[in-house]
Amino acid sequence: MAQALDIERWNLECEFNNLDHHTDLNGADRLIVRRGQKFTISLYLRSGNYQPGLSSLDCVVETGPQPSEENGTRASFGLSAVIDTSRWSAAVTSPPGNTATLAICSPPDAPIGRYTLTLGQSGRIEFILLFNPWCPGDRVYMDDERSLEEYVLSQDGIIFRGSAKYPVPTPWNFGQFESGILDICLKILDMNPKCLKFPGKDCSKRGIPTYVSRVLSAMVNCNDDKGVLLGRWTNNYDGGVSPLLWRGSVEILRSWDRQDCLPVRYGQCWVFAAVACSVSRALGIPCRVVTNFNSAHDTNSNLVIEQYIDEKGALMKSREMIWNYHCWVENWMTRPDLKSPDFNGWQASDPTPQEKSHGVYCCGPVPVRAIKEGELTFKYDAPFVFAEVNADVDYFMKKADGSQSKVTYTSTVGQKISTKSVGSDAREDITHLYKYPEVLNILCGFLPERRVPLRLNYSKYGGLITEENLIRLAALLLDYSGGQPMLALRNIVLDNPEIKVRVSTVQ
Numbered sequence: 126m127a128q129a130l131d132i133e134r135w136n137l138e139c140e141f142n143n144l145d146h147h148t149d150l151n152g153a154d155r156l157i158v159r160r161g162q163k164f165t166i167s168l169y170l171r172s173g174n175y176q177p178g179l180s181s182l183d184c185v186v187e188t189g190p191q192p193s194e195e196n197g198t199r200a201s202f203g204l205s206a207v208i209d210t211s212r213w214s215a216a217v218t219s220p221p222g223n224t225a226t227l228a229i230c231s232p233p234d235a236p237i238g239r240y241t242l243t244l245g246q247s248g249r250i251e252f253i254l255l256f257n258p259w260c261p262g263d264r265v266y267m268d269d270e271r272s273l274e275e276y277v278l279s280q281d282g283i284i285f286r287g288s289a290k291y292p293v294p295t296p297w298n299f300g301q302f303e304s305g306i307l308d309i310c311l312k313i314l315d316m317n318p319k320c321l322k323f324p325g326k327d328c329s330k331r332g333i334p335t336y337v338s339r340v341l342s343a344m345v346n347c348n349d350d351k352g353v354l355l356g357r358w359t360n361n362y363d364g365g366v367s368p369l370l371w372r373g374s375v376e377i378l379r380s381w382d383r384q385d386c387l388p389v390r391y392g393q394c395w396v397f398a399a400v401a402c403s404v405s406r407a408l409g410i411p412c413r414v415v416t417n418f419n420s421a422h423d424t425n426s427n428l429v430i431e432q433y434i435d436e437k438g439a440l441m442k443s444r445e446m447i448w449n450y451h452c453w454v455e456n457w458m459t460r461p462d463l464k465s466p467d468f469n470g471w472q473a474s475d476p477t478p479q480e481k482s483h484g485v486y487c488c489g490p491v492p493v494r495a496i497k498e499g500e501l502t503f504k505y506d507a508p509f510v511f512a513e514v515n516a517d518v519d520y521f522m523k524k525a526d527g528s529q530s531k532v533t534y535t536s537t538v539g540q541k542i543s544t545k546s547v548g549s550d551a552r553e554d555i556t557h558l559y560k561y562p563e564v565l566n567i568l569c570g571f572l573p574e575r576r577v578p579l580r581l582n583y584s585k586y587g588g589l590i591t592e593e594n595l596i597r598l599a600a601l602l603l604d605y606s607g608g609q610p611m612l613a614l615r616n617i618v619l620d621n622p623e624i625k626v627r628v629s630t631v632q
């Protein structure tokens with residue numbers, strides 16, 4: 126007859142388990158494990174001995190405020206002879222005696238989050254379950270130790286900014302394992318409107334990396350919800366911190382937590398992306414920040430950026446624009462919903478609030494490969510990301526007589542798409558992952574080439590220099606014979622002159 130184990134106390138063996146599950150950087154004061162991988166705890170029995178085949182133990186594991194077997198947020202199971210890694214299971218791996226080593230394993234698609242595990246009548250333990258990119262059965266599995274080191278475990282990184290000509294590396298402290306950050310990341314999931322409305326359903330979907338990635342792209346910005354960051358794109362950062370002054374995600378996440386989920390002021394694209402990267406890595410989804418130079422913002426989903434210039438070549442105000450650079454993140458996961466393994470791998474997801482998607486400021490995840498192949502019906506938001514890296518630009522020039530002429534540029538948008546290299550600070554160019562090589566625009570008619578020096582006085586451009594030492598110059602040429610206007614736009618980075626001061630000692 127089965128004899129229930131009578132547990133007096135237990136040891137969660139956090140030091141051993143956390144190390145084994147690559148969560149030791151969070152510390153060893155509590156149990157943090159990854160799904161699809163067994164962990165072992167020690168049980169000390171009050172009476173009786175563990176007897177293989179005779180002893181029994183009723184285990185119940187639960188997550189979220191409304192655990193249910195139907196939603197996969199509750200499971201009850203007993204002891205089995207060996208661990209089954211496809212479902213919740215438990216097995217004793219020690220010989221008969223008054224202590225027992227209990228191995229427990231979750232399925233590789235279990236919802237992530239905070240769990241309680243009830244052991245028989247008197248045992249109740251708590252642990253946190255995370256995505257497991259080391260587990261082949263997990264949708265975020267990554268088959269390369271150096272990449273895992275970079276995209277999951279690395280807390281320092283480089284984000285590229287500047288211009289296509291001069292990408293500038295900015296160091297960033299992601300800090301995903303610093304004290305309290307994991308709890309804040311779980312709080313971000315709990316504060317998302319889907320969870321506040323239907324907590325049971327939301328928790329049941331926390332095993333799906335596409336779902337979690339999309340929730341994060343909405344929750345990193347404070348639009349529509351109690352998200353983390355408020356964006357600002359003017360030069361006035363009163364009442365907050367200039368986006369240029371942040372050096373890492375930790376201070377931002379802590380201040381959101383401290384202020385009871387009030388938005389942290391202020392973010393711009395690289396700050397939004399960096400915070401999304403920290404949260405993804407903390408939860409166990411491999412992630413990297415990418416930068417796209419000459420990045421287009423298409424507001425009407427026609428894959429064309431419409432720009433208007435007046436007769437003097439000055440750019441007129443338009444909702445559509447081309448940023449010097451724009452940053453987003455890529456998360457690594459499979460896409461069984463897309464029915465072709467070609468679209469597994471890096472998925473672009475953009476937390477900067479730019480356009481609403483299904484009524485909410487969020488974007489992605491969309492397979493990077495789908496952007497390259499022009500699969501624009503794939504979920505989520507493929508046309509928007511495609512336009513960011515590959516839109517044509519139409520310049521409409523309005524003449525005094527009311528007529529209009531158009532120049533189209535097909536290859537200015539989407540240059541030098543960059544991310545930090547694995548294991549080094551060098552820039553890795555990943556443009557080829559987003560698009561096939563583009564044929565440069567060939568402007569016909571003016572052969573041989575003529576160079577005309579144009580003088581631009583400091584008094585004209587001095588007030589327009591950005592904080593990154595850039596000016597944008599538009600040169601307009603009117604060909605009176607053909608009547609065709611030609612426009613060239615360049616971002617010019619101003620070099621600070623080297624100043625040498627020679628100090629000589631007076632004899």
Ligand SMILES: [Ca+2]
Nearest residue numbers: 343346348352
């Ligand atoms: Ca939001």
Ligand SMILES: [Ca+2]
Nearest residue numbers: 423425427429
């Ligand atoms: Ca457009």
Ligand SMILES: [Ca+2]
Nearest residue numbers: 515516535536
């Ligand atoms: Ca293009």
